[in-house]
Amino acid sequence: MIPDIGLIALIIAFGLSVYATLLSVNGGMSKRLEWVASARNAIVAVFALLTISVLSIVYSLNALDFSQAYVADVSSRAMSPFLRITALWGGQQGSVLFWAWLMAGFVAVVVIRKWDADRELMPYVMFVAMLTTTFFVGVVVFITNPFTKMWLVPGAQDLVIAIFPPLNGQQYIPADGSGLNPLLRHFGMIGHPPTTYLGFTGFVIPFSFAIAALMKNDTTSDQWIRTVRRWTLVAWIFLSIGLILGGRWAYDVLGWGGFWGWDPVENAMLMPWLTGTAFLHSVMMTEKRGMLKKWNILLIILTYSLSLFGTFITRTGVIGSVHAFSKTALGPAFLIFISITFLGAMVLLMMRWNSLKAEHELESLFSREAAFVLQNMLFLAITIAVLWGTVFPLITELFTETKITVGPPYFKKVTGPMFLALITLMGITPMLAWRKQTLNKLLSRLAVPLAGASITAIAWALLNPKSPAISLFSIAMVAFVTLSILAEFWRGARIRMSTRGENPFTAFIKLVINNRRRFGGYIIHLGVVMIALGFIGDAFYKQETQGTLSAGESLTIGEYSLRFDGLEGYMGSDGREIVEASTVLFKDGQQVKVLKPRRDYFVVQQQPVSIAGVYSTAGEDVYVLLVGWESISNQNTTFKIYVNPLINWVWIGGFVLALGVLIGTWSQARGRSEATYSLKNQPDEGAVVGTATAPGIGD
Amino acid sequence: MTKNRFLLLVLFTALVSLLITVKVYAQDPAPTPAAATVPSDNEVNLVAKKLYCPVCPNTPLDVCETQACKDWRAQIRDQLASGWTEQEVMDYFVKQYGERVLAEPERGGFTSLVWMLPLLIVALGLVFVGLVLKSWRASRLSRPLVQPEPQTGISKQILDKIEAEIRNMD
Numbered sequence: 001m002i003p004d005i006g007l008i009a010l011i012i013a014f015g016l017s018v019y020a021t022l023l024s025v026n027g028g029m030s031k032r033l034e035w036v037a038s039a040r041n042a043i044v045a046v047f048a049l050l051t052i053s054v055l056s057i058v059y060s061l062n063a064l065d066f067s068q069a070y071v072a073d074v075s076s077r078a079m080s081p082f083l084r085i086t087a088l089w090g091g092q093q094g095s096v097l098f099w100a101w102l103m104a105g106f107v108a109v110v111v112i113r114k115w116d117a118d119r120e121l122m123p124y125v126m127f128v129a130m131l132t133t134t135f136f137v138g139v140v141v142f143i144t145n146p147f148t149k150m151w152l153v154p155g156a157q158d159l160v161i162a163i164f165p166p167l168n169g170q171q172y173i174p175a176d177g178s179g180l181n182p183l184l185r186h187f188g189m190i191g192h193p194p195t196t197y198l199g200f201t202g203f204v205i206p207f208s209f210a211i212a213a214l215m216k217n218d219t220t221s222d223q224w225i226r227t228v229r230r231w232t233l234v235a236w237i238f239l240s241i242g243l244i245l246g247g248r249w250a251y252d253v254l255g256w257g258g259f260w261g262w263d264p265v266e267n268a269m270l271m272p273w274l275t276g277t278a279f280l281h282s283v284m285m286t287e288k289r290g291m292l293k294k295w296n297i298l299l300i301i302l303t304y305s306l307s308l309f310g311t312f313i314t315r316t317g318v319i320g321s322v323h324a325f326s327k328t329a330l331g332p333a334f335l336i337f338i339s340i341t342f343l344g345a346m347v348l349l350m351m352r353w354n355s356l357k358a359e360h361e362l363e364s365l366f367s368r369e370a371a372f373v374l375q376n377m378l379f380l381a382i383t384i385a386v387l388w389g390t391v392f393p394l395i396t397e398l399f400t401e402t403k404i405t406v407g408p409p410y411f412k413k414v415t416g417p418m419f420l421a422l423i424t425l426m427g428i429t430p431m432l433a434w435r436k437q438t439l440n441k442l443l444s445r446l447a448v449p450l451a452g453a454s455i456t457a458i459a460w461a462l463l464n465p466k467s468p469a470i471s472l473f474s475i476a477m478v479a480f481v482t483l484s485i486l487a488e489f490w491r492g493a494r495i496r497m498s499t500r501g502e503n504p505f506t507a508f509i510k511l512v513i514n515n516r517r518r519f520g521g522y523i524i525h526l527g528v529v530m531i532a533l534g535f536i537g538d539a540f541y542k543q544e545t546q547g548t549l550s551a552g553e554s555l556t557i558g559e560y561s562l563r564f565d566g567l568e569g570y571m572g573s574d575g576r577e578i579v580e581a582s583t584v585l586f587k588d589g590q591q592v593k594v595l596k597p598r599r600d601y602f603v604v605q606q607q608p609v610s611i612a613g614v615y616s617t618a619g620e621d622v623y624v625l626l627v628g629w630e631s632i633s634n635q636n637t638t639f640k641i642y643v644n645p646l647i648n649w650v651w652i653g654g655f656v657l658a659l660g661v662l663i664g665t666w667s668q669a670r671g672r673s674e675a676t677y678s679l680k681n682q683p684d685e686g687a688v689v690g691t692a693t694a695p696g697i698g699d
Numbered sequence: 700m701t702k703n704r705f706l707l708l709v710l711f712t713a714l715v716s717l718l719i720t721v722k723v724y725a726q727d728p729a730p731t732p733a734a735a736t737v738p739s740d741n742e743v744n745l746v747a748k749k750l751y752c753p754v755c756p757n758t759p760l761d762v763c764e765t766q767a768c769k770d771w772r773a774q775i776r777d778q779l780a781s782g783w784t785e786q787e788v789m790d791y792f793v794k795q796y797g798e799r800v801l802a803e804p805e806r807g808g809f810t811s812l813v814w815m816l817p818l819l820i821v822a823l824g825l826v827f828v829g830l831v832l833k834s835w836r837a838s839r840l841s842r843p844l845v846q847p848e849p850q851t852g853i854s855k856q857i858l859d860k861i862e863a864e865i866r867n868m869d
């Protein structure tokens with residue numbers, strides 16, 4: 001009964017999506033407002049209907065309705081209600097529906113919120129957004145339908161999976177389901193997939209606005225670019241959080257002591273994040289100087305196409321990966337859709353090429369404009385390098401029929417220097433004004449951060465004598481960016497203190513509150529630098545050791561030693577057999593923590609999962625894995641220990657980054673529009689050159 | 700035995716001795732007896748880290764938990780114990796399971812393309828950025844020097860005040 005309601009709602013939603021797509025564009029072209037209004041109502045209805053569909057699946061998953069093939073596939077009696085509900089996105093069918101539902105939600109929010117603001121553009125925005133939504137809902141209905149049942153057919157070897165009974169078919173209802181992939185049975189299941197999906201689907205809104213502006217040839221007004229910027233920021237922060245939560249999950253569950261493995265699915269998430277980040281910067285050039293219009297649209301098209309490509313990789317398993325848990329006929333449909341989206345958008349951009357004339361003038365190479373162009377180039381180059389490394393195994397297989405692996409060494413060696421260059425730019429650019437900066441002034445502003453960076457690097461080298469030169473340079477750059485940002489805070493606060501007599505604390509708070517976009521941007525940069533610190537620790541200072549111990553023996557790594565006390569086995573919840581080691585960690589001879597690394601074996605799925613014992617401090621993590629043992633005895637038990645310096649800065653940086661976005665986007669929410677300024681169409685001479693208010697990220 | 704044949708024999712013997720000497724000198728001056736030490740887990744992992752599991756997707760051999768990978772690690776241990784170098788072990792795995800076991804693609808042959816393209820992109824990118832910036836500067840220089848005052852709607856008085864405040868800030 002309940003699944004039937006979900007199925008019917010899904011089918012009506014598909015019909016209404018088609019209706020809204022056709023009606024919105026027709027209404028827009030023929031200027032029939034009542035059509036457009038009807039399309040809008042249809043969009044809201046699509047979201048409501050998909051919500052019913054999603055809820056019906058959640059209900060079935062929790063109620064363990066094993067007559068449903070999807071429920072039997074991803075839910076099971078042993079799983080907790082929490083995991084049963086999150087199983088909505090734990091398998092392919094459910095996750096594509098979840099995806100379509102989120103996208104429909106974004107579109108519904110836009111048509112409700114922006115109805116009066118962008119009335120001219122809205123019909124086209126609705127058309128583009130609903131075209132995509134229709135594709136996804138169509139995939140749910142026709143290819144990955146989550147409401148199928150299982151049928152026994154005489155003579156057939158396998159169960160037939162279909163909605164309607166095949167000839168002579170008898171419904172098969174198993175007593176229990178197989179349940180989620182063991183790697184997905186983790187608290188992170190509530191965070192990483194939904195935020196990632198919100199990030200991916202959220203990019204449909206900026207894309208729709210950009211394409212709508214191209215379709216309507218409404219590129220002279222800049223209103224849409226502001227709308228696009230805000231929505232990109234929304235999608236971007238979800239994707240950022242999704243990336244960080246994914247890293248945390250990998251660290252907790254995959255048992256290899258790291259958080260980023262340059263796996264194709266991770267790369268698929270990283271690429272739209274890179275182009276999205278490039279766009280969030282270059283769009284400032286358009287807002288402030290009316291520059292880079294074509295480039296911006298190109299970046300939006302790329303970001304959205306790469307999001308679709310990410311979906312393609314995650315959902316179709318085209319490139320074998322730990323994340324891709326199935327292979328279906330989804331591939332061709334996706335590939336065609338991505339091609340149409342990308343090529344269609346590019347053709348449209350070419351057609352409007354001449355009308356996108358921007359005012360490009362550059363006063364000096366020592367200007368923020370020049371730094372932004374260089375930075376955008378680097379972001380794009382990293383994206384291309386990552387894309388190339390990700391698809392290269394396919395290309396090799398195609399041309400030479402040899403299977404190869406492009407592993408982390410490639411990505412580290414190729415993108416590492418470019419990321420380092422970006423971080424360096426991150427320290428310099430805020431010191432540069434729009435238009436031009438005199439060299440003397442630039443140097444005077446850079447002096448303190450550069451001196452601080454040098455001192456940090458020297459101190460670091462003394463503390464870590466074996467540091468490679470490149471790691472010292474990286475550390476120096478991290479210090480440089482941090483100091484140059486703090487200097488901005490200090491400069492601003494000092495002015496308030498002297499002109500308004502505020503105390504340092506009030507001056508600091510008011511400075512941030514009154515310049516939310518700019519200082520929110522700086523806080524985001526601080527978060528990024530912290531994350532970079534985590535990557536530096538991982539790349540240059542990670543240590544590991546492995547050894548086999550009998551009870552009472554110890555394994556030493558650096559200043560730590562781990563004593564093995566014994567092993568025990570017991571049955572855990574969720575149908576897992578657990579083998580757990582008791583160990584004690586000592587630092588310089590002092591006991592610091594009892595660690596219980598364990599190995600959970602999921603009997604039904606025949607899959608082991610390693611749960612590390614971790615001692616975590618701000619400086620470093622000691623991450624202990626139980627690697628092997630000889631039956632349950634107190635002898636010959638093998639452990640692997642990783643010392644991961646600075647790793648916690650990745651998670652701390654994630655929080656800081658999210659905080660920065662919150663501060664930076666707060667502005668309109670309080671109903672008071674922020675006093676921003678534009679430097680467009682101003683004369684060269686005597687303009688606000690090297691302004692004191694100038695170099696903000698968010699400005 | 701003729702004189703010629705005797706000379707040939709002497710030459711041959713001398714050559715062989717020389718070659719043996721060279722070979723001996725070229726070897727490690729103090730070769731360690733191969734079977735004396737069993738390589739530690741860390742030494743095995745150092746090699747396994749550079750290899751990928753031949754069967755599981757995207758899993759380095761040093762962290763892979765399947766029985767097959769344990770056996771492969773044991774094999775690496777045996778090979779190292781019998782005196783193989785890291786390169787020899789890696790060559791063996793490539794020969795047995797194909798290039799896909801290498802974490803880092805080779806820099807020769809077809810796979811050198813994977814390394815070359817990013818370099819090319821960065822080089823082209825820098826040239827492109829240079830050209831773009833140059834053209835932007837040119838478009839500024841081509842503009843008439845004297846321009847009409849903009850209609851900013853801000854009075855001279857306020858502008859002066861702003862300028863004064865800016866001067867005070869620095």
